[in-house]
Amino acid sequence: MRKAQLKKYAKLIVKTGLNVKKGQTVFVAAGLDQPDFITMVVEECYKAGASEVFVEWSHQPVSKLNAQYRTLESLSHLTPWEKAKWEFKANNYSCRLFIESSDPDGMNGVDQEKMSKARQATYPEIKPFRQQMENRHQWCIAAVPGKAWAKKVFPSLSESKAVEAMWQAILHASRADSKNPIKAWKEHNSDFRARCDYLNGLGLKYLEYKSANGTDLTVELLPDGVFTGGIEKTLKGRAFNPNIPTEEVFTSPKAGGAEGIVYSSKPLSYMGELIDNFSLRFENGKVVEVKAEQGEALLQKMVSMDEGAGKLGECALIPYDSPINQSGVLFYNTLFDENACCHFAVGHGFNECLKGFEKMTDEEIKARGINDSMIHVDFMIGTADMSIVGIKENGERVQIFKNGGWAF
């Protein structure tokens, strides 16, 4: 990929993604795959006025060794410096950037039960920081090619050609391959605004999903729920784009309001392993049965991580003919694959999908129906024939999706 285009991508991430404010501290979490690009991002952060930029490098093969050799007890608490860093991030309105590049299969062979237990044990330490930071800080996830990831996505190409193809796929999916990516994203964000305004004006109570693959699920929405997409805002009003790319209009449904069955339409990569051709059956809003051709045990573990892990936290609407789906590339990475077509997430919901959340405590937000969990895992359910009907309080039906795409 040409350096000039990568600079535009770096600038897009810093300006449109994070929207770094003069004097802010920025944390960048990245693998070791594209150090030159990360260096560009750091420089763009400083040029945008960041006072300090801290890169937190990690290397998946080392993470795997840690997972294998450290005891469950050692993995079950934050180190003092990890805690100090969380505290700093929470107290200093820092921007956080996550640059993904890891191998979807990179953690294969790790004891998932041990890792689940470790996550369960550290979650109470992390939760207060997460809550303190929620909607207060700009953050953004974007991606760069890792060699193993690129080879997984383009197995027939040589390593260097796969990485080049991956750069192209990432930049295309991220609307960052044009002459002026920042302008392209301005238009993209305006489109989101118009669609969300329409949906929020309807006052829907339910979404009814149907597909020939067997999906037949009714999801209850929150009375004060809102659809959103693209730009988000911090409580202080700073706009940012948390996902590059993003194609989804989404809301958080009512935890405990889902009835029926939903079938996956794409494989799910979870904790480095694949779960494929699966279904989840809901009763009273909670998963009561899982089936999977591959990874059923892991799927069962996933939805049992805690009380909220078996309830929906997100409904996302994306036309089946989205650019990512049209490209035909399966990225084995949620950031991209979740933007291919409609999906749900089990696990925690988004406070900002509830009107007036700014003045509520976490307990109130939970009581109002936003799901709470240590996990948030997206899985794809969109199909070419998917129908979604919105149902109002008075029973009136409005076609939202038809033949896999927007009906309005």
Added chain:
Amino acid sequence: MRKAQLKKYAKLIVKTGLNVKKGQTVFVAAGLDQPDFITMVVEECYKAGASEVFVEWSHQPVSKLNAQYRTLESLSHLTPWEKAKWEFKANNYSCRLFIESSDPDGMNGVDQEKMSKARQATYPEIKPFRQQMENRHQWCIAAVPGKAWAKKVFPSLSESKAVEAMWQAILHASRADSKNPIKAWKEHNSDFRARCDYLNGLGLKYLEYKSANGTDLTVELLPDGVFTGGIEKTLKGRAFNPNIPTEEVFTSPKAGGAEGIVYSSKPLSYMGELIDNFSLRFENGKVVEVKAEQGEALLQKMVSMDEGAGKLGECALIPYDSPINQSGVLFYNTLFDENACCHFAVGHGFNECLKGFEKMTDEEIKARGINDSMIHVDFMIGTADMSIVGIKENGERVQIFKNGGWAF
């Protein structure tokens, strides 16, 4: 370089260098240049019984941006998590491994005055931790090729060939290119022991350095000073090899006991810049005049960093025909170049070069003549014709070095 040989090198670092103890925590500081090798090192640490291994990655171009864009104030204090990490290291008897690979010219263009001031400002925060850790923890410095470093050392080779040549040079210099590097180091450590025993039995008061290049310097030794080399021991008696490679027998002279002039015999890379063809003139143990064909201002700044920066902290004896010098490779890196020939260091001395230091406070150690400073910078002074004469209290003269090599 063949993977099998690299595994032997990784094992040498972990077993002979650090001598990791079962249950110990290990910190590995490394650049991004050889992630596969660092992963091997991490695995060897775990195989040796380490309970936790934390890799602290850094990337010189990002460090350079930080140095350029962060304010002096921002650079002048430890972050809370850096402080937490120092505390942990100091309190937990952790092993510390430093894997060097950085570009000798990588920090060119950075404002050295700003960086000096920042180091001066952070030193009081770091000093108590350093003191707490001294001689209590195993540590080791070793090296791997970085691309820019390799091209600097082998400018006529292509990047990939330069890296390969650099691997060979590093492994050869480190006595790690044989079938059994761990055995080779056992013999190497025995040789050191024999030479140090001889020198310590002489009871020398002065070392008198002379060379045709103009060097004419008399250095006063400590009454209770000891020569050492190769293996060191923690206070709890754990043996380790802090430097891979090492060829030096060394001691810390009496701070304030040097008279005359010494000429450099190799360039010095300091804070990413080169100082070349220089001399230091000492009066009453302190530098009173510096001259340099290149980097004179930086040299003057270096010896003025603090009270101890202009006094000697180390005298190291290495034959001029050492393997590293014979190889003819100039590494532009102290770890290697300091093992080419005799050198001094200005700045802090080594407590373990004073008999009975274990029972003394830092103030007592300083009062006994071990130099104290925030810096410790080695510079090469060995020549092919160098003569070093040891002088006893009673005036008796013993030839230690003759024509650049050991006289005994």
